[in-house]
Amino acid sequence: MSDDTWTGGYVVDVEYTHGFYPELAPLNLAMAASLAGRRAVDVDQTYTYLELGCGNGYSTALLAAANPHGQFWGNDFNPTHILNARATAQAAGLDNVTFLEASFEDLLTSELPEFDVITLHGIWSWVSAENRHYIVELIRRRLKSGGLVYVSYNCLPGWSRIAPLRRLMKLGVTNASAPAPARVEQALSYARAIREAGSGFFASTPETSALLDQLAKESPTYLAHEYLHEQWWLFYQDEVADALGPARLAYVGPARLMDGFDQFNLKPPQRALLAAPDAPAATEVVRDFLLDRRFRRDIYGRGCPALAPAEVSAWMNGRRFALARLRSLCPLKFQRPGGEFNLTPQVFDAVLDGLVAGPSTIDQLRALPALKAIEARHIEQSLGVLCALAYVQPALPAQGDAARKVVTDRFNAAALQSAAAGRPVAALASPVTGTGIPLPGPEQAFLAAVLRGQAPEALAEAMAPDSEEQRNALRARAQTFAREGIGVLMALQVI
Numbered sequence: 001m002s003d004d005t006w007t008g009g010y011v012v013d014v015e016y017t018h019g020f021y022p023e024l025a026p027l028n029l030a031m032a033a034s035l036a037g038r039r040a041v042d043v044d045q046t047y048t049y050l051e052l053g054c055g056n057g058y059s060t061a062l063l064a065a066a067n068p069h070g071q072f073w074g075n076d077f078n079p080t081h082i083l084n085a086r087a088t089a090q091a092a093g094l095d096n097v098t099f100l101e102a103s104f105e106d107l108l109t110s111e112l113p114e115f116d117v118i119t120l121h122g123i124w125s126w127v128s129a130e131n132r133h134y135i136v137e138l139i140r141r142r143l144k145s146g147g148l149v150y151v152s153y154n155c156l157p158g159w160s161r162i163a164p165l166r167r168l169m170k171l172g173v174t175n176a177s178a179p180a181p182a183r184v185e186q187a188l189s190y191a192r193a194i195r196e197a198g199s200g201f202f203a204s205t206p207e208t209s210a211l212l213d214q215l216a217k218e219s220p221t222y223l224a225h226e227y228l229h230e231q232w233w234l235f236y237q238d239e240v241a242d243a244l245g246p247a248r249l250a251y252v253g254p255a256r257l258m259d260g261f262d263q264f265n266l267k268p269p270q271r272a273l274l275a276a277p278d279a280p281a282a283t284e285v286v287r288d289f290l291l292d293r294r295f296r297r298d299i300y301g302r303g304c305p306a307l308a309p310a311e312v313s314a315w316m317n318g319r320r321f322a323l324a325r326l327r328s329l330c331p332l333k334f335q336r337p338g339g340e341f342n343l344t345p346q347v348f349d350a351v352l353d354g355l356v357a358g359p360s361t362i363d364q365l366r367a368l369p370a371l372k373a374i375e376a377r378h379i380e381q382s383l384g385v386l387c388a389l390a391y392v393q394p395a396l397p398a399q400g401d402a403a404r405k406v407v408t409d410r411f412n413a414a415a416l417q418s419a420a421a422g423r424p425v426a427a428l429a430s431p432v433t434g435t436g437i438p439l440p441g442p443e444q445a446f447l448a449a450v451l452r453g454q455a456p457e458a459l460a461e462a463m464a465p466d467s468e469e470q471r472n473a474l475r476a477r478a479q480t481f482a483r484e485g486i487g488v489l490m491a492l493q494v495i
């Protein structure tokens with residue numbers, strides 16, 4: 001019996017990366033659904049959450065730590081992934097997460113509760129039709145009415161011109177039993193050899209050639225998972241919507257908040273086309289043609305009722321918002337496919353400045369002198385935009401901060417320990433926003449130094465003993481961290 005029998009052609013000899021995907025956060029999904037005008041699960045109360053194909057489980061474990069009022073499950077058929085996930089949960093003393101070594105098919109007959117939220121990131125395009133069927137059937141059986149599903153996948157038309165590169169890479173793997181990094185190297189060298197020999201395909205698709213050069217800089221682990229699976233499928237959005245129909249799911253909106261802002265993503269004639277009375281019903285497919293999108297992160301819901309605009313406002317007005325990055329890294333001028341935008345400083349700067357002091361509600365922001373004359377609906381709109389820009393995150397109720405912090409402190413201590421031991425983590429947990437705060441490796445080291453009572457600047461010397469240039473760059477980063485970063489992390493109660 002070949003390995004493929006139990007893996008379905010899935011790469012199992014190399015562990016997936018230990019990433020964190022902010023779209024999976026319950027509060028992000030609830031906000032995205034609300035902004036799309038749909039009633040979502042109340043994630044301030046208790047709920048159940050399942051991540052299908054959770055990999056090493058870092059996202060699920062972090063979310064469980066930051067939302068101890070939720071009950072989390074994750075499954076994966078790769079035993080190493082599940083052991084890693086359980087070790088992360090155990091190191092943080094989490095008692096609200098269960099990691100199951102189980103395939104999607106196994107889950108159909110496992111003892112499971114009904115779920116408010118089911119997520120699958122990096123799964124749909126990389127598993128067989130049979131496995132997609134198990135997933136749909138599981139959702140049909142186990143998702144509660146009003147529940148949300150998050151699904152990400154490689155989509156068309158964005159992949160149409162470059163998809164042949166993946167085929168070529170697969171052809172280039174002559175030794176299928178070689179370790180994954182060697183297979184990746186075989187695949188890339190073969191594609192390069194074809195190009196260098198004078199390939200009509202590469203000549204007529206310069207973007208494929210650019211992608212091939214770009215891939216040489218990516219991690220072999222990621223490349224093995226993205227390009228070398230037996231299963232690798234591309235979908236138009238309406239095909240995925242049709243496939244999820246039997247689970248009684250309907251499309252709600254994009255999980256990445258920015259994808260919901262047509263005014264930033266589309267030019268006026270493109271928007272007019274979408275709004276035309278005779279526009280096709282498959283608006284998302286049209287959007288993908290307009291934007292040439294390659295990857296989608298979508299939310300579906302089972303019977304989520306429509307919200308009136310006043311109800312969307314009530315959702316926004318009922319919560320706090322927190323600054324999620326350095327204030328100096330929140331430019332009001334930014335580029336999007338729809339053009340260059342310059343946000344009004346009177347509102348946006350004032351809101352950002354207001355949040356420097358700590359998480360605030362719209363009412364609290366309105367009480368600030370700089371925002372007194374601004375209407376609540378403008379502050380509300382600005383917070384939607386600032387969350388879409390990832391400058392700000394929605395927050396959980398203040399009264400739960402202290403209880404959540406007990407758990408996130410344990411989680412973050414274990415994560416920093418893991419990073420110090422050479423297993424880098426992508427983000428730390430905030431009990432305020434119930435999600436992850438991305439923190440690059442050097443900043444994790446600076447934070448660990450601060451927690452030991454050391455100045456982060458002192459670390460810069462030790463981190464790059466041989467290069468003055470690197471030392472200077474690290475020293476500057478350490479100073480910024482000491483000046484601004486610590487304050488942001490304290491407001492988010494990461495420390």
Ligand SMILES: C[S@@+](CC[C@H](N)C(=O)[O-])C[C@H]1O[C@@H](n2cnc3c(N)ncnc32)[C@H](O)[C@@H]1O
Nearest residue numbers: 010016053054055076077078102103104121122
């Ligand atoms: C690309 S990784 C994504 C992991 C994780 N969701 C993330 O985004 O970090 C896909 C994961 O699905 C798991 N997987 C693939 N097929 C599966 C199946 N039939 N049953 C259970 N897990 C599966 C793999 O072991 C792998 O960990």
